[in-house]
Amino acid sequence: MENKTVNFMRLLSEDSTHSTVSSDSCEYYQTEIFDLLPSIQASRPEQSRKPSEAYQDGPVPGEESIHGHLSSGPRDKAPTQPLRNMVICIQGKRSVRDRRKMQISDIGFWVSWRRSQSITMKRVWEQMGGALSGLLPWQHTLHAIEGRYGFGVKAYFVLLRYLVNLNLLHCALIFGFIVGPTIFYGRSKSSEPLKFGGNDSVLDFFLGSGYLDRSPVFYCFYTPGSLNMQCLNTPLLYLAGILTILFLTLILVVRRTTVGYKHTWMLGKQYSMNVSYKIFCGWDFTIQDPAAATLKHSFIRNDLKLFLEEQSFSLREAQRTLGQRVRLYLLRFFLNLLVLSLLGGAFYLIYFATNKSQDQGIPGERQWLVILVLQYLPPITISFVNLLLPHIFRKISSFEDYSFTMQVNATLVRSIFLKLASLGIYLFFIFKHLKDQSQCLENLFGREMYKLCIFNFLTAFCNAFFLNYPRKLLQEKYPSSLLAQLWGKQCFLVPFNVLDLVYIQTVSWVGVFYCPLLPLIGVVTLTATFYIQKFSVLRCCVAEQRMFRGSSSSVLFHFMLLLGLLMAVATLGFNLYQPREPACNHRFSCGPFGNGQNVFNVTGVCVDSLPSPAQSTLSYLNSSAFALPLILAEIIILTSYVSRGRANQKAIERLKDMLVMSSSDKRFLVKQHTTLLRRQRNPCRVRPAAIEENQRLPPES
């Protein structure tokens, strides 16, 4: 059964796309009856609708004829549809409204009052929504950037703004759960008061040591105070705060990823509407700048050419001989080995730098600059590696004979791997190192995260003001000089900048447990980054030659963010789990978790104090006896969704078949009707042909 329909469809489609398109269909939609079809009427501009009005406005002919051609016809299906939602000109809307007013007076006072109330309510809501969206910061800047550089760059800035908002939310939670109670209830009696002095210097603000080490920035500050109930104490609140942040972020990021994913990936791939998107949604009507318009033209042209090229590329790929294929795979294998060895080298370099930075001798012996450099050696190495390798990967992937999109994706995937893995390795080595120190471990770890954050921000700052800006100045002042030509015009590389954002956010998530004020620092640095990047985009960059689709790239961005979050959670879990065994004997206890308490047993005390039914419920929820039914229920729900999706898929296919059928029916009937009409109108023109045929026939028979 299915095979038959498929065959039928293919026959039809081949028939129509190749032979009938040029000659047949042209004739088909130029016939008179075609213009009278209701489906065509609906899409016609109202001016050209005049002659056929009587035909289509069936039900109340008297009323309709008064309003003549301005009536909205079949569009005005729902009388409650707001006037502004109708596709007619203002004058037309007025007359529709007049007509509606009559209807309302017929309906009665109560209904009309309710309707006007709903309209005012709607307007109030709209105004509130407008005011709220006006409150969103940087709306105007984003608009300007979008106008000049298109979606791709705007997607980066939207992500940046999203991260600022996310960090603000984190800050609120931190203040609610951690800082607030500490301020209100005080700290433990043994902890010394906070003051600036002694050995402290301004350098501490870069190193996170000295004054900052004792300040609320780090874990150590939050010693348990007078708030000491069994189920409401400082350690518990601290843990709850961190867990809330991580869970809330997970939910938010997953939601944003899936919303975008639903929009583009599944629907786009499944029905493959790629070219149609490029054509029908290609032009960005917000563009005002003539230069941006020419750029957009070339974007679209490049994009289309790219698509056509890729289509023929896949054709060519299918025709490759065995020898070519073997050679290509060998080449790819070696290039992948090269990538792997580069990654390995980078990781070793990070390990080496970490070792070096931790092995420094007695601090007094060296100059402060050397200390600073040594302290910052790992972040410098990581930033250096992350700056250099993605560009090398980009070059490497161009040799691999992949299609262009595949090249970009390969580069991105390798770079993500590099970024997150290098961070992970760094964290791992730090942790191994820190274990045998007698200071507060968590503070040291938090300090490393703090340094990474600060250093990343400093890099962005220097990159913008000491590299990009002079480069631009050089190009403006001496456009013909050798150096300027060598450097070329600089583009805003969206993927690499997004990688940076994802990286810094991951660091912030890893560090939030050890350095609770990291989100606040994140808000400040990200806000500053926004202005720096705005400056470097608007002042220093020309728009890129390659186009990024806003939606699909932002899905990728959020997916990377999700990966970063998962990595942060994994690292945090690993770190917390690690010192469990040797905890009691030699660890210097600091921060909220003292007196043999740790992250894992702090809830136990609270649970023990609960009444026994609640306790048994909790232990049941914890056991595998509960996990099994849970998993089963999830499987059942998933299966039902999958099968429903499949059923819908089949229904869509069937409806498409029906559409093709009914369309061909329509075409047939229209053609038949036209030939009949023609025969009626000028029988003399038909007759000669018939006569001719008749004349030709007899000799044969």
Next chain:
Amino acid sequence: MGTTASQLGKDMLSEYQELTFLTKQEILLAHKRFTELLTRDEKDLANTRVPIERILTLPELKSNPFRKRICHVFSTSEYKDGSLTFEDFLDLLSAFSDSATLEIKSHYAFRIFDFDDDGTLDCGDLEKLVNCLTGETDDTRLTPEEMRQLINNILEESDIDKDGTVNLSEFQHVISRSPDFVSSFKIVL
């Protein structure tokens, strides 16, 4: 009905707010920009039509490849010369505003892309559309071979009923799956 060009009455303003997607500020701004296009003696007349040449000097439209089509679609002129009254201008801004629905936007987009006003996008319309997108000059155009391949691809994808043209519902079907469309089909003064 209609407005003298120099001022905008309060009742007019609220009526326009009801009939369009524009806010009060936007309508006032539109009115200001529209009056700037009028000549001195036109300012006292009600319902003046501004010819297409002067409309196209607006910076918002100047670099748009579809600017002439936009004027023609929104013009209520009987001579089909693309001239706009203030109300036509408001219609235009309303369709291109932030808050206009996807249906409105896709409907007008279809009419803008339908170059010969015959109610479907046929091969000729698609070719003109692609030429508008890539640039009109000879060296920016696609080659005839590329154009043929492209149009075949478009029809293959979006011509669901296989009649060789893309009609409104097929067009809206494509558009509704594109999350970028609403944000890009926008003109803000």
